[in-house]
Amino acid sequence: MARATGCNLETIRYYEKIGIMPDPPRSVKGYRSYDDAHVKRLNFVMRSRDLGFSLEEVRGLLGLVDDQSRTCAEVQVIAEDHLTDVRAKIADLKRIERVLSDTVARCTGDAAPECAVIDALLEA
Amino acid sequence: MARATGCNLETIRYYEKIGIMPDPPRSVKGYRSYDDAHVKRLNFVMRSRDLGFSLEEVRGLLGLVDDQSRTCAEVQVIAEDHLTDVRAKIADLKRIERVLSDTVARCTGDAAPECAVIDALLEA
DNA sequence: CTTGAGCCTGTATCAACTACAGACCCTAGA
DNA sequence: TCTAGGGTCTGTAGTTGATACAGGCTCAAG
Incomplete structure (x- = not known):
């Protein structure tokens, strides 16, 4: 199987x-x-x-x-609850994606110790 | 703390x-x-x-x-790898969201045993 | 002097598997 | 007939990122 x-x-x-x-x-x-x-x-x-x-x-x-x-109604409840979860996860990941890509975009990517990502994580 | x-x-x-x-x-x-x-x-x-x-x-x-x-470059690698992961997860969840919402939309939500969600899960 | 709160360590639990260990079993080729 | 390799069996431990106790100590207020 x-x-x-x-x-x-x-x-x-x-x-x-x-x-x-x-x-x-x-x-x-x-x-x-x-x-x-x-x-x-x-x-x-x-x-x-x-x-x-x-x-x-x-x-x-x-x-x-x-x-x-x-009944179809019973199934619908489970599926809709799950759909709500999925949409919440997408929203959360999109927020993360936005913050992360904004920050990474400010990286110079060079050999210097200054880094926008580290700064962002260190500051409130 | x-x-x-x-x-x-x-x-x-x-x-x-x-x-x-x-x-x-x-x-x-x-x-x-x-x-x-x-x-x-x-x-x-x-x-x-x-x-x-x-x-x-x-x-x-x-x-x-x-x-x-x-160096900033070292940090950048970690952050960009993670960003790639995040984007992959978003894409995956969006696919799920699409399939799920399409299917739930076909639910009658009534007391009948026929259900579009169950049908979709039963069929290949 | 007691009561309640806070801290301590250590272990168990959760999801959803995955990865063994150690023992069988079964088939194909020499 | 023997053996080598694969497959299957059970049962247990590990994964990630915490969270939830149990059982004990300490501390401050009333």
């Missing part, structure tokens, strides 16, 4: 341990054997993670997927 | 343990006593962290601050 999905082997076993993935059936010698349902579920997890959902959020989403009586 | 800087007490001691902050002199009873130089250094660390520098990067910057023969 690691090969099929591109997911790290250890990560799959980690997901199993924390209950994100179900315990798969085992061969006589104890080897895990996965089927299409497992692969599908892992892909769901990977796509969710790729969109920045935390494992707890993924757990919530999986619970809704498994539950036939789930 | 925690009050003076707004830094968490445990965090200051953590910085001391990992060598970011120097071991301060102690009173007879073992209480740490800090002076202006400590406060200044901690402020430097806090501002660096606020700009998203990792503690290892902060360590590097502090090394350069302490070193009289440091």
Whole structure:
């Protein structure tokens, strides 16, 4: 399944341990054997993670997927909360980007000990 | 010093343990006593962290601050590397924001089990 | 004299993995 | 048949940047 999905082997076993993935059936010698349902579920997890959902959020989403009586509204709440987080992170990084690029732009980049970056970090 | 800087007490001691902050002199009873130089250094660390520098990067910057023969060029390299990281993170989050907001926009938000977000996560 | 606050050390916890160690097992080639 | 190499198994420790205790000492105010 690691090969099929591109997911790290250890990560799959980690997901199993924390209950994100179900315990798969085992061969006589104890080897895990996965089927299409497992692969599908892992892909769901990977796509969710790729969109920045935390494992707890993924757990919530999986619970809704498994539950036939789930509603679109329930999913929407999780997704919108996450979207809010993402937007806050972007705003924060943009602030950092602005400060940092402004400061670096004032660097001479030469062999002198005076440096705009150091000055900025030293001053309030 | 925690009050003076707004830094968490445990965090200051953590910085001391990992060598970011120097071991301060102690009173007879073992209480740490800090002076202006400590406060200044901690402020430097806090501002660096606020700009998203990792503690290892902060360590590097502090090394350069302490070193009289440091050059602007050396600092510039660290800052520009970090700026590249920050820009990459912004780009990544923007991609996520786009996908997520497009998908959430297709949510009906009603009590039906059909959900655009789940569909998007289930499909390749 | 007590009560509450502050400081001390040291260890455990968090997320989300990753990286081993040490033991099996299985297949292909000599 | 033997062996070399890869794969799998379990279980534990490490990563980053803190934060949260537990259990004990000290100190100032009332």
